[in-house]
Amino acid sequence: MKLARKKLTASVPSFAMGDIAFLLLIFFVILARVQDDSHVQWDPAILPDIKMIGAPLASVAIDSGYKTYLNGEEISNDQLTPRLNAILGETPAGERNISFKVHREAQAKHFEPVIQSIGEAGGDLIHILEPEATEP
Amino acid sequence: MKLRRGQLLVDPPASSSSDIAFILIIFFLVCASVQPETGLPQFLPRTEAKEEKKEQSKNLEVSITPSNIVLNGSPLKLPEFSKRILVALQAKTRPQDKVVVVKSTPDTPYDQWIRVSQAIDNAGGTLTLELESERTIIVD
Numbered sequence: 001m002k003l004a005r006k007k008l009t010a011s012v013p014s015f016a017m018g019d020i021a022f023l024l025l026i027f028f029v030i031l032a033r034v035q036d037d038s039h040v041q042w043d044p045a046i047l048p049d050i051k052m053i054g055a056p057l058a059s060v061a062i063d064s065g066y067k068t069y070l071n072g073e074e075i076s077n078d079q080l081t082p083r084l085n086a087i088l089g090e091t092p093a094g095e096r097n098i099s100f101k102v103h104r105e106a107q108a109k110h111f112e113p114v115i116q117s118i119g120e121a122g123g124d125l126i127h128i129l130e131p132e133a134t135e136p
Numbered sequence: 137m138k139l140r141r142g143q144l145l146v147d148p149p150a151s152s153s154s155d156i157a158f159i160l161i162i163f164f165l166v167c168a169s170v171q172p173e174t175g176l177p178q179f180l181p182r183t184e185a186k187e188e189k190k191e192q193s194k195n196l197e198v199s200i201t202p203s204n205i206v207l208n209g210s211p212l213k214l215p216e217f218s219k220r221i222l223v224a225l226q227a228k229t230r231p232q233d234k235v236v237v238v239k240s241t242p243d244t245p246y247d248q249w250i251r252v253s254q255a256i257d258n259a260g261g262t263l264t265l266e267l268e269s270e271r272t273i274i275v276d
Contacts (some may be wrong), residue, residue, distance in 0.1 A: 018154025025161050047254060053175045099175065102246045108200075109242035111249070112267055119180040119265075124263045127176045127250055 037072035042103040048132040054097060056126060058087045060118060061101040066110045077113050082120035098123035102129050176254060181235070181264050182263070194233060195222055200240040200252050214251055222259040236261040 038084055040061045060080070061069040068075055088096050098118055104112050118125050138225050198221075199206040205217045212220060221236070230236050238257050240249060 018157065020155055021158060024159075025158070029161075029165065045250050047176065047250060049254075049258075050174045050176050053173055099173065102250075104245070104247045106246045107242060108240035108246075108249060109221065109243040111246055111266060112240065115180070115265060116267055125178045125180050125182070127253075128173055128179060129175050129250065131174050 021058050037069055039103070040069050040072060040101070041065075042101055043105075044101065044130040045129060046132050047102040047129045050129050051129050053099070053126050053128075056097040056099040057091065057095075058123075059099045059101065060082060060084075060114060062103055062106050062110055062114060064103045064105070066103070066106055066115055077117055080114065080117040081120045084118065084123055086119060088123060094124065095121070096122060096124045097126055099128050101128045137141070176257070178252065178253065179262055180255065181262065195264075196221070197258070198235045198236055198238045198252065200238065200244045200249055202241070202243055202245060202248060205252055214255065216254040217252065218259070221255055221261065225261050226260045234261050235264050235268050238263055239266040 011067065037059050040063045042061060042063045059069075059071055061072075068077060068080065070080060075083065084098065088098075098121075100115070100118065117130065154247055197208055198204060198217075205209045206212070206225070207217055225234055225236075238252070238256070239248075252261055
């Protein structure tokens, strides 16, 4: 007599799926943050009557040590124009927004050559500033 | 006689907690990425070498130093400068005459520079920078 063997079902344990998804997300969030410039130390200048701005295509910053950064990566002024040209490509005028973050104590010798480089790349410059607090 | 009912352990369903965590992370990521920034847009004329010297001399010239602002030779403080530049630019009708040539000393702080820049912008002027270019001359 032949005994019928009971069929075994093999299921993938899905208990740890949530943890795996969570770790993957953390991984991608850290990767994404590498490209931003939140690690650049700078204090914005304070000015009255400033507007909200749209999303820029690139971010140029001068930190408290007067070093220049493009999208969070330290860059020399000579390399800035070709790198910006590559980022801006054939983007039409009016949409070539480049945010410019300058430490408030930086001097003209630090920021004017950078402005010149952005101008040479045909970028639309947006100075990132802090609005002046109004008296209640 | 009263019979004691055995207490049942009820676990909340945990199968959807990973979905909830995922949605929460997406929500906070989107919130963080769309945080608005405030700033001052500035139109920059394309950088070019000085050619039409006669044409440029008609434009207003502003020199910025850490202590004051010089408009066509007169040293001024910022409130006075704002008024004077407004009057000077209102007198000009052609867009090319509204170009203001700005020259700063190397030690001019950004804070001072951006305030002057905003005053020119508010007065309807177009700021252009005059930078000293470096040139190496080899002498035999």
